[in-house]
Amino acid sequence: MSGSIASYDQLVRQVEALKKENSHLRRELEDNSNHLSKLENETSDMKEVLKHLQGKLEQEARVMVSSGQTEVLDQLKALQMDISSLYNLKFAPEVAGVGRSAEDNPAPAPAPHRDGTGDLGRATFRMLEELDRER
Numbered sequence: 001m002s003g004s005i006a007s008y009d010q011l012v013r014q015v016e017a018l019k020k021e022n023s024h025l026r027r028e029l030e031d032n033s034n035h036l037s038k039l040e041n042e043t044s045d046m047k048e049v050l051k052h053l054q055g056k057l058e059q060e061a062r063v064m065v066s067s068g069q070t071e072v073l074d075q076l077k078a079l080q081m082d083i084s085s086l087y088n089l090k091f092a093p094e095v096a097g098v099g100r101s102a103e104d105n106p107a108p109a110p111a112p113h114r115d116g117t118g119d120l121g122r123a124t125f126r127m128l129e130e131l132d133r134e135r
Contacts, residue, residue, distance in 0.1 A: 054080070086128060
């Protein structure tokens with residue numbers, strides 16, 4: 001009989017340990033869910049800022065075209081293409097194949113520009129990578 005009591009006590013300890021682990025995992029899942037929600041909100045806010053900036057760029061472009069400054073307009077178009085391609089490279093694969101990392105889909109470096117906007121594109125790309133790692 002003492003063997004069955006020891007066996008019962010051991011099962012009780014195992015159940016308690018599993019309950020603790022389950023509680024810990026639930027808390028961790030809740031924390032991760034809260035963190036993900038925060039990142040989604042930040043991403044949404046960043047999209048709004050980018051839309052606003054794009055609108056300002058388009059407005060500036062119209063002013064430049066009307067004043068004959070087409071060289072700067074060409075540079076702005078190149079910058080917009082860099083930003084759009086970076087966004088597509090960074091977020092389109094996640095829709096098609098969730099869970100892929102940057103190592104699975106290496107992105108080509110943005111094309112350099114004679115005016116230095118390639119540096120801005122690379123900086124933007126690094127920021128997107130950092131946000132992806134946080135997520």
